[in-house]
Amino acid sequence: MDISGTVRFDGADLLTMPQDELRAVRGKEIAMVFQDPMSSLNPVLTVGRQLTEILQRHRGLKGAQARDVAAELLVSVGIGDALRRLKTYPHQLSGGMRQRVMIAMALACQPRLLIADEPTTALDVTISAQILELLRSLVVGSQTALVLITHDLGVVAGLCDQVHVMYSGRIVESAPRRPLFAAPQHPYTTGLLASVPRLDQPRGVPLLPIPGSPSDTLPWVRGCAFSPRCTRQVPECLGDPPVLAQTPDVAAHLVRCVNPVPGTSVDDGA
Numbered sequence: 001m002d003i004s005g006t007v008r009f010d011g012a013d014l015l016t017m018p019q020d021e022l023r024a025v026r027g028k029e030i031a032m033v034f035q036d037p038m039s040s041l042n043p044v045l046t047v048g049r050q051l052t053e054i055l056q057r058h059r060g061l062k063g064a065q066a067r068d069v070a071a072e073l074l075v076s077v078g079i080g081d082a083l084r085r086l087k088t089y090p091h092q093l094s095g096g097m098r099q100r101v102m103i104a105m106a107l108a109c110q111p112r113l114l115i116a117d118e119p120t121t122a123l124d125v126t127i128s129a130q131i132l133e134l135l136r137s138l139v140v141g142s143q144t145a146l147v148l149i150t151h152d153l154g155v156v157a158g159l160c161d162q163v164h165v166m167y168s169g170r171i172v173e174s175a176p177r178r179p180l181f182a183a184p185q186h187p188y189t190t191g192l193l194a195s196v197p198r199l200d201q202p203r204g205v206p207l208l209p210i211p212g213s214p215s216d217t218l219p220w221v222r223g224c225a226f227s228p229r230c231t232r233q234v235p236e237c238l239g240d241p242p243v244l245a246q247t248p249d250v251a252a253h254l255v256r257c258v259n260p261v262p263g264t265s266v267d268d269g270a
Contacts, residue, residue, distance in 0.1 A: 019209050022059040025113070027054055027109060028111065031105075031106035031107065031119065033102050033115070033143050035117050037099045038098060041098060046086065046088060047088055047161050048087060049069060051105055059109060067086065073104040076138070077103050077134060078134060080164070081097070087240040095127070095172065099131055107138055107144070110142055111144055112144060113144065114139065115146075119148075120152075122180075132158070152188075153193065157181055161177060163176070163180045165180075165189045165192070168214070172255070172256045173189045176252055180251050184251075185257065185260035186257050188230075192210070195207050210229055213228055224242050242256045242257055
């Protein structure tokens with residue numbers, strides 16, 4: 001399968017950038033918090049060694065200075081007794097603590113862009129809320145842009161400003177948070193919201209799951225990739241692939257659908 005495109009950051013295409021230049025961008029300009037910190041952290045190196053390596057590579061810090069800054073980073077993400085924690089190994093920390101270490105590593109060089117891929121998947125509800133609030137406060141304080149990748153619409157409603165809903169590798173709906181949750185127009189978006197339990201619904205109201213299963217529809221050669229599962233399919237859905245177009249109601253609301261959902265109203269709770 002032929003996949004093409006560009007990934008631009010600050011005007012430069014990251015996909016064609018030489019490796020030595022790309023290494024200077026990773027960790028310093030762009031950082032990432034991965035889904036599973038246990039598999040992302042090196043199990044044979046201490047937390048301190050992994051933190052100071054970033055500081056040495058990108059900020060030129062060495063010895064005691066790097067150690068002190070690493071300890072300050074742990075304190076900034078809510079880890080107490082930081083100097084002792086620097087000597088611990090990842091397996092000696094809880095899941096929430098490991099994720100905090102990952103966030104500290106990601107923010108060590110004050111990156112301009114932070115990518116968080118399902119940062120709370122392996123955590124319980126209480127710890128998840130703490131991690132999300134930590135990300136919110138740190139991003140606001142450092143003026144770092146945050147790209148959050150998640151399937152949890154509750155997290156999206158509480159944390160994100162701009163939302164891009166993707167299906168089969170393409171954006172099918174894009175809008176600021178409030179317009180998207182107040183009036184979702186793509187059938188996939190409405191299906192996602194309808195399949196989430198709501199506390200304001202009477203007991204016994206059944207969920208409405210999206211029918212069918214995802215299929216390998218990359219690339220979109222003919223028609224809409226969601227059409228086999230869509231309850232609003234019309235003949236035009238099987239023609240040329242739909243384009244991402246502006247809706248008539250909100251200028252910043254884009255939808256990739258020839259038969260969008262009209263008049264939907266869902267409270268985002270924010």
